[in-house]
Amino acid sequence: MNRDVADPQGGWSCPRPLDRYPQVLLAHGGGGRLMQQLLEQVFLRAFDNPLLNQRHDGAQFEVGGQRLAFTTDAYVVRPLFFPGGDIGTLAVNGTVNDLAMCGAQPRWLSAAFILEEGLPMAALGRVVESMRAAAKAAGVEFVTGDTKVVERGRGDGLYVTTAGLGVIPHGQCIGPAQVQAGDAVLVSGDLGRHGMAVLSVREGLEFEGPIVSDCAPLAALVGALLEGGIEVHCLRDLTRGGLVAALNEIAACARVQVAIEEAAVPVSEPVRGACEMLGLDPLAVANEGRLVAFVAARDAERALELLRAGPHGAGAQRIGAVHAGSPSRVTLRSRIGIARVLDVPSGEQLPRIC
């Protein structure tokens, strides 16, 4: 840590409730309540502007009569390589998916690498090759980039940050504010695979069956919904904090109740078994190729058909609906019919999974 950051005040006064923690904790990056506080009290407070305040996966604005979406993500997954992908596939698909969640066609990507001194050149080569292949598969191009090297012990092999730019071709407005009572809630496939795949290699765990990350680009799947004329109100990819975090964010933003049927949420047997063994909730585990879609109820069945026929959507399911009942709340009705509130954890179950 730098000497001069030890100054506890430095002219800046920490806003409540953030001041309970004078230092950054792992939980501040976990997708839970502490991260929400950090975002609101530090970043959103300082950078306050209408585009940022959309609080969607990407900013949407118009240039020369063309609507664009712009997004960024830093990728810090540990380990760099895991079943079903690596930090490179993640860095492409994660940013492609954030653009897709705005209803945009992803087009141009930037990549900024922070390399740790001593990283095997072959590891970098493999990651870059994964990025090339993932970009090709998603139909995007890396058009600009940067590379920095930090001393041994000041990084973790490599971190990569991608930013992405896409064009929004249609007139539809997609975002939490469009969600309304009556909407059907769909997911594009089984949940929890990415987080458990990363955990299995990180901790050297052997589960009953092999678990492979769901890491995949979702723009074509979103394209299928929009070109199919589905009235899509909101889309969100289920990354940090999984389904639980995404639904809570949307419910809070749209001031609606989102009611989920536990029995309808697809979770594979290996993931369910591994989560039980470790005491984790698969609905709060990260995915990297799964989305939740809020669509007009009358379009729900056709949307499911389109998702199931599309790439990476074979396991799509209708998992619940939006009610006006208890605003800003997510409820889960269990297999035996008991409803409970599905709240965000304060930190996260698994750090460094994306």
Next chain:
Amino acid sequence: MNRDVADPQGGWSCPRPLDRYPQVLLAHGGGGRLMQQLLEQVFLRAFDNPLLNQRHDGAQFEVGGQRLAFTTDAYVVRPLFFPGGDIGTLAVNGTVNDLAMCGAQPRWLSAAFILEEGLPMAALGRVVESMRAAAKAAGVEFVTGDTKVVERGRGDGLYVTTAGLGVIPHGQCIGPAQVQAGDAVLVSGDLGRHGMAVLSVREGLEFEGPIVSDCAPLAALVGALLEGGIEVHCLRDLTRGGLVAALNEIAACARVQVAIEEAAVPVSEPVRGACEMLGLDPLAVANEGRLVAFVAARDAERALELLRAGPHGAGAQRIGAVHAGSPSRVTLRSRIGIARVLDVPSGEQLPRIC
């Protein structure tokens, strides 16, 4: 380091001449020859496309009839705070300047933070406040972002990556390919202050006078040139590797000789003294608020006047000219009239200054 990156091959074969170093060195990020090899053999080879191959500070393309510039940079400066700025001002001005070097008006920025567990919240607050103020000064907005937290010992307080998007309002084409024999070479002010300011606090050195970073946004200065009708052929901000690296890149790309007069290059007395003491070449030290401009010779005097009247351009000087003589070469004529080749170092004099 992750266990599984220890595999020296991993299906990827390292291209020459990169295979001389099986691991990433600090010099691979230093702006010198090793970094050029890394960029060419790993990144440009994999991501090969016309926009990336422009090899400018940002990619330029057209959307809906509007030309845009898109760029990214990762900031890893150590220490986080230095005389004249901090990592936050750097992250705004660096990206703003990369856009400006494309002749673009910077507009929208993204920010991705990698926080190290244990970072004082007040340090983060100060950096974010600096970013807010710098963005306001440069007329840009942060419209999207991301935050990740890594374990203690896997970072260095905080790293931040910004990407930027700007609009190119004019019909002029600015880039190394436009440079031609006869062009005048101008710099916007004295060189080497940023690198020496960072070094002074990092190493606890006391020089004869205080050295304050030149960190500043340059978009308004570029705007003054373009609105003034100057025929600007190429612009480059003088960051990693300083003037030496920038001129060599441009000379190589434009296949021209760039001839510089040492006596004409502005370097302040404190910077000159500090560099002499440490055996550094001020022309190869990083700046964060200085640019080199290649302009048509007939416009040179008027361009100098515009620069000197503009923000952060008071110390502008004409330092040399472009010749057809020795392609891809930068030459320096010393104060006593002896000319020598000004080559890029293999690594860099000072790591982690941006």
